[in-house]
Amino acid sequence: MANKKTTIHDIARELEITASTVSRALKDHPRISESTKKSVLAMAEEMNYQPNSIAAALRRGTSNLVGIIIPTADRNFFASVVRGVEDVLKDTSYNVIICQSDDSLEKEKSNIKALLEAQVDGIFASYAKETTNFDHYKTVIKRGIPLILFDRIQESFDVDAVGVDDYVGAYKATEHLIEQGCKKIVHFAGPDNVSIYRDRKRGYEEALKRNNMLVDEDLILTSDLKLETGRSLTREIISGGNIPDAIFSASDYSAMGAMEILKKEGYKIPEDVAIVGFSNESFTSLVDPALSTVDQHSKKMGQFTANMFLERMKNKAATHTPSKTILNPELIIRKSSLRAENP
Amino acid sequence: MANKKTTIHDIARELEITASTVSRALKDHPRISESTKKSVLAMAEEMNYQPNSIAAALRRGTSNLVGIIIPTADRNFFASVVRGVEDVLKDTSYNVIICQSDDSLEKEKSNIKALLEAQVDGIFASYAKETTNFDHYKTVIKRGIPLILFDRIQESFDVDAVGVDDYVGAYKATEHLIEQGCKKIVHFAGPDNVSIYRDRKRGYEEALKRNNMLVDEDLILTSDLKLETGRSLTREIISGGNIPDAIFSASDYSAMGAMEILKKEGYKIPEDVAIVGFSNESFTSLVDPALSTVDQHSKKMGQFTANMFLERMKNKAATHTPSKTILNPELIIRKSSLRAENP
DNA sequence: ATATTCCGCGCAATCGATTACATCAATAAA
DNA sequence: TTTATTGATGTAATCGATTGCGCGGAATAT
Numbered sequence: 043m044a045n046k047k048t049t050i051h052d053i054a055r056e057l058e059i060t061a062s063t064v065s066r067a068l069k070d071h072p073r074i075s076e077s078t079k080k081s082v083l084a085m086a087e088e089m090n091y092q093p094n095s096i097a098a099a100l101r102r103g104t105s106n107l108v109g110i111i112i113p114t115a116d117r118n119f120f121a122s123v124v125r126g127v128e129d130v131l132k133d134t135s136y137n138v139i140i141c142q143s144d145d146s147l148e149k150e151k152s153n154i155k156a157l158l159e160a161q162v163d164g165i166f167a168s169y170a171k172e173t174t175n176f177d178h179y180k181t182v183i184k185r186g187i188p189l190i191l192f193d194r195i196q197e198s199f200d201v202d203a204v205g206v207d208d209y210v211g212a213y214k215a216t217e218h219l220i221e222q223g224c225k226k227i228v229h230f231a232g233p234d235n236v237s238i239y240r241d242r243k244r245g246y247e248e249a250l251k252r253n254n255m256l257v258d259e260d261l262i263l264t265s266d267l268k269l270e271t272g273r274s275l276t277r278e279i280i281s282g283g284n285i286p287d288a289i290f291s292a293s294d295y296s297a298m299g300a301m302e303i304l305k306k307e308g309y310k311i312p313e314d315v316a317i318v319g320f321s322n323e324s325f326t327s328l329v330d331p332a333l334s335t336v337d338q339h340s341k342k343m344g345q346f347t348a349n350m351f352l353e354r355m356k357n358k359a360a361t362h363t364p365s366k367t368i369l370n371p372e373l374i375i376r377k378s379s380l381r382a383e384n385p
Numbered sequence: 386m387a388n389k390k391t392t393i394h395d396i397a398r399e400l401e402i403t404a405s406t407v408s409r410a411l412k413d414h415p416r417i418s419e420s421t422k423k424s425v426l427a428m429a430e431e432m433n434y435q436p437n438s439i440a441a442a443l444r445r446g447t448s449n450l451v452g453i454i455i456p457t458a459d460r461n462f463f464a465s466v467v468r469g470v471e472d473v474l475k476d477t478s479y480n481v482i483i484c485q486s487d488d489s490l491e492k493e494k495s496n497i498k499a500l501l502e503a504q505v506d507g508i509f510a511s512y513a514k515e516t517t518n519f520d521h522y523k524t525v526i527k528r529g530i531p532l533i534l535f536d537r538i539q540e541s542f543d544v545d546a547v548g549v550d551d552y553v554g555a556y557k558a559t560e561h562l563i564e565q566g567c568k569k570i571v572h573f574a575g576p577d578n579v580s581i582y583r584d585r586k587r588g589y590e591e592a593l594k595r596n597n598m599l600v601d602e603d604l605i606l607t608s609d610l611k612l613e614t615g616r617s618l619t620r621e622i623i624s625g626g627n628i629p630d631a632i633f634s635a636s637d638y639s640a641m642g643a644m645e646i647l648k649k650e651g652y653k654i655p656e657d658v659a660i661v662g663f664s665n666e667s668f669t670s671l672v673d674p675a676l677s678t679v680d681q682h683s684k685k686m687g688q689f690t691a692n693m694f695l696e697r698m699k700n701k702a703a704t705h706t707p708s709k710t711i712l713n714p715e716l717i718i719r720k721s722s723l724r725a726e727n728p
Numbered sequence: 729a730t731a732t733t734c735c736g737c738g739c740a741a742t743c744g745a746t747t748a749c750a751t752c753a754a755t756a757a758a
Numbered sequence: 759t760t761t762a763t764t765g766a767t768g769t770a771a772t773c774g775a776t777t778g779c780g781c782g783g784a785a786t787a788t
Contacts, residue, residue, distance in 0.1 A: 047528065049774055060738050065775060075736060092528075095502040096443050097774035100743045105439060107482075107503075115483075116464035116667075124458055128485060132492075137499050139450075140458075140483040142471060149475075156480050159438040160450075185390070185435075269671075298671055305673070324459070325668035328612075328641055330648070392744055403768055408745060418766060440744030443773045 048089040056085055068093070099161065106135045108351065109157035111167040113145045118324045119340045120168065123192060126344020127166065134352065136163070147172040154178050164188040164351045169196075171266075174235045188354050188362075192347045193338070194238055195366065202354070203366040204346045208238045211336040211371035212245025215290050215318045218334070218373055220253050222316055222381045224288035228279065230272065230296045231264045239267075242292045242320065267292055272299025280307055287315060288379070294319035294326050294335055301333065301378065316379040331377035339369050391432040399428055411436075442504065449478045451694065452500035454510035456488040461667045462683045463511065466535060469687020470509065477695065479506070490515040497521050507531040507694045512539075514609075517578045531697050531705075535690045536681070537581055538709065545697070546709040547689045551581045554679040554714035555588025558633050558661045561677070561716055563596050565659055565724045567631035571622065573615065573639045574607045582610075585635045585663065610635055615642020623650055630658060631722070637662035637669050637678055644676065644721065659722040674720035682712050 050064040057064070059078065066074045067082035085091075099105040110127060112120040128138060139160065141153035150170045157165055158181075165182055169191065176199050182189045183201065191203040219227050229246045232239030247257045265271045272295060279285065280303070291297035297319030301311055309315050311331050319326060322337035346367055354362060393407040400407070402421065409417045410425035428434075442448040453470060455463040471481060482503065484496035493513045500508055501524075508525055512534065519542050525532045526544065534546040562570050572589045575582030590600045608614045615638060622628065623646070634640035640662030644654055652658050654674050662669060665680035689710055697705060 047774095050776095051774075061775075062739080062777075063737055065777085066737085069776090073734095073736060078736080090524075092498075092501050094443075094504060094774055096439055096448060096504045097743090098776070100437075100439050100443050100745095101774080101776045103743070114464075115458055115467055116461055118459055121457075121459035121464060125485070137482065137503065138484075139480065141481075142468070155435075158435050160480060161437060161439045181433075302671070325671050328645075328668050329671055330673045390744095394744075404745075405747075405769080406767055408747085409767085412746090416766060421766080437744050440773090441746070443775095444744080444746045446773070 047094070048091045049094065050091075053082060053085050053089060053091060056089070057081060103161075104163050105161040107137050107139055107160060107162045108164040108166065109139045109141060109153075109160070109162040111141045111143055111150060111153050111157075111165065111169075113143050113168060113170055115140065115142055119193075119321050119338065122340035123168070123344040123347070126341040126346075127348045128344075129341070130345050130348035130352070143170045145171040147175075151178045154182060158182065158185065158187070162187065163355070164190070166190045166192060166347050166351070168193045171233055171236055188351055190347050190350055192343055194236055196237055200364050202350055202364045204343050204350060204369070205238070205366070206338040206343065206369045206371045208241035208371070209245040209248070211320065211338070211373070212242035212290070212292070213249045214245075214371070214373040215320070215334075215336055216246045216249035217253065218375060219288045219290060219316055219318060219379060220249065220255070222288070222312070222379060224286075224316055225255070226261065226286040227288040227290055228261045228263065228286040230267060230275065230289065230291035230293065230300070231262050232267045232292045234264070239292055246290055261286065265296065267296045269295040269299045272296030273303050274299075276300040276303040280304075285309070285315070288317070289315060290318050292320050294321045294323040294333060297333060297335075298325070298329065301329070312377065312379050312381050316381065318373075318379050322374060326374075327376070334376045334379035335374050337372045337374050339371065343369060390437070391434045392437065393434075396425060396428050396432060396434060399432070400424060446504075447506050448504040450480050450482055450503060450505045451507040451509065452482045452484060452496070452503070452505040454484045454486055454493060454496050454500075454508065454512075456486050456511060456513055458483065458485055462536075462664050462681065465683035466511075466687040466690070469684035469689075470691045471687075472684070473688050473691035473695070486513045488513040488515060490518075494521045497525060501525065501528065501530070505530065506698070507533070509533045509535060509690050509694070511536045514576055514579055531694055533690050533693055535686055537579055539580055543707050545693055545707045547686055547693060547712070548581070548709070549681045549686065549712045549714045551584035551714070552588040552591070554663065554681070554716070555585035555633070555635070556592045557588075557714070557716040558663070558677075558679055559589045559592035560596065561718060562631040562633060562659055562661060562722060563592065563598070565631070565655070565722060567629075567659055568598075569604065569629040570631040570633055571604045571606065571629040573610060573618065573632065573634035573636065573643070574605050575610045575635045577607070582635055589633055604629065608639065610639045612638040612642045615639030616646050617642075619643040619646040623647075628652070628658070631660070632658060633661050635663050637664045637666040637676065640676060640678075641668065641672065644672070655720065655722050655724050659724065661716075661722050665717060669717075670719070677719045677722035678717050680715045680717050682714065686712060 050061045054061045054064045064082050067079045110124060115121055143150040143153055147170055189201055191201055193205055195203045195205040231243045234240055250257050263275050289300050297317050301317050304315050311317060319333050319335040322335045326333040326335045393404045397404045397407045407425050410422045458464055486493040486496055490513055532544055534544055536548055538546045538548040574586045577583060593600050606618050632643050640660050644660050647658050654660060662676050662678040665678045669676040669678045
């Protein structure tokens with residue numbers, strides 16, 4: 043039942059020509075007559091020929107595959123970046139392999155190894171929270187394989203990258219809270235080794251300073267930013283009795299956790315505590331009150347990444363100078379931070 | 386800078402042995418002496434050797450790749466299935482290529498074509514909503530490539546499949562609403578060509594019948610089940626003036642849309658209208674009131690799918706008889722459907 | 729009529745790893 | 759001592775598509 047795959051040799055034999063002619067005919071080579079092209083195409087159709095891209099890849103030395111490494115696929119942000127990448131690549135000959143690192147350095151390494159073995163033509167990656175050493179990424183570059191980092195960017199690592207200006211996003215968010223009359227703004231910060239979280243904290247601090255407010259280290263709570271952590275941090279805040287009038291969280295998840303607990307404890311959002319998250323996760327528009335957040339243009343980020351790769355493949359010969367593209371994030375103001383008495 | 390890739394031939398030359406010996410040494414072949422193994426391994430390390438799995442794939446005729454086709458990656462359910470698959474496959478030599486069909490038949494076809502050309506060893510797919518004809522899937526089977534359908538299953542199509550019993554899930558959900566005292570239960574149904582939606586509707590109808598309630602066709606609203614559609618359907622219901630006391634939606638999204646509008650219009654959930662969705666999307670536990678829903682064991686579904694594939698690869702020789710595995714869904718009761726006066 | 733160009737196609741090597749079969753030396757068995 | 763056996767490696771074909779080079783003949787140029 044399982045018919046053997048037909049190869050160009052099978053077609054050639056049937057037509058009493060050589061495989062090279064078949065190959066050329068299939069690729070619409072100018073030196074092949076129209077008549078042979080037609081008969082080859084017809085025979086290919088008849089024999090249900092399907093090219094073996096592995097063989098072609100081996101010969102050409104290029105697989106037409108690109109690998110994407112993301113921490114997890116079930117975060118709206120990353121899924122959306124992937125969509126952006128696919129949007130751009132679907133019109134090309136490239137296919138996409140997606141690997142998840144689960145924010146683990148080990149998995150990230152093994153993902154890279156697998157992608158390298160699969161001879162991918164390029165790797166797009168958002169590195170794991172655990173990652174502080176980039177040697178495994180440098181291996182990729184040494185191999186001459188285009189590497190593009192997205193979202194999570196490391197300044198000290200000279201490589202192509204696409205990200206958003208997390209600093210600006212955080213600055214906008216914090217300033218918005220200040221404009222809403224908030225005086226005591228807690229910041230849920232992320233791990234310091236990840237640049238985006240450092241930048242968000244810096245944006246928060248700068249916004250305070252420029253508005254003549256003091257940066258109180260006690261108001262900066264560093265964590266893994268998960269939903270449950272947002273809950274527990276908030277419980278601690280409440281039991282501490284020192285209730286802030288706003289929370290700017292570096293993640294929508296921990297912001298959500300905070301909102302849940304605050305509501306449960308009878309605090310009004312945004313009147314008692316205004317809340318702004320970060321990432322524009324899909325649930326933020328669905329919860330009540332809708333959560334203000336910072337949109338990172340995730341899809342556009344994926345598109346930029348893919349286009350940067352394509353551009354680079356065009357001028358393969360030229361020596362490459364890494365560049366970073368920084369998108370401007372957008373503050374999305376919803377009910378969780380919009381106080382009625384303000385304009 | 387970009388060092389040429391080192392091959393087993395390079396290692397062989399350096400060690401003054403042949404490539405075959407290197408190949409065997411690397412694979413820990415029993416007929417190779419320990420000493421050569423050691424020197425080969427050392428030299429491989431020194432020369433930074435990375436196997437070319439494409440070459441191996443061509444030779445062996447097996448790529449160690451499996452393709453997953455999902456409608457979209459930014460739905461929690463599908464992302465979660467993918468995680469389940471990866472959980473199982475990460476301990477094997479298989480890598481995963483993810484393709485998104487966007488619920489479009491055309492894209493689904495081109496995804497299959499690409500995966501076939503990539504010589505994947507297996508394809509796991511949840512077919513597009515648009516798909517009514519399965520000829521492109523039959524091509525996969527004809528080629529002798531293991532195909533496993535998940536979630537969306539077609540009974541008339543004799544193929545391996547893993548799904549949940551949508552009928553049972555819907556039945557449980559509807560019966561739960563009845564137990565809560567609901568008398569007039571609207572059902573948001575999905576496209577009839579997709580079996581899971583047919584099954585959910587059947588579960589809804591059966592639950593009504595067995596509880597001596599009439600199935601009123603006017604209460605069954607068929608749509609694409611999107612968030613916005615949930616909103617507009619609900620607006621229509623309200624403007625029609627004939628308010629039900631419960632909604633069982635075949636999708637969390639349209640359930641969410643309904644809940645939004647109902648709340649906005651002043652209806653109390655669940656007192657005035659109880660709501661149950663389907664799929665246990667991540668936002669369902671975050672909204673207020675938390676949305677009751679049906680969990681489909683998405684991750685487990687992915688694990689089953691991958692294991693089914695692995696099992697099949699083990700007995701490759703044996704003639705294969707397709708089988709379907711049906712998981713039992715779990716009703717998750719949250720506030721949106723739990724009326725206080727009931728136990 | 730001879731020289732040149734070009735068209736259409738075949739020949740054969742190549743990409744890197746794998747593997748059935750052959751080989752050769754050393755050891756064990758007779 | 760001779761033969762059988764085993765252990766360790768080499769030889770060469772193979773997977774399927776691609777491509778530089780070459781060749782015969784037709785078309786065009788001189």
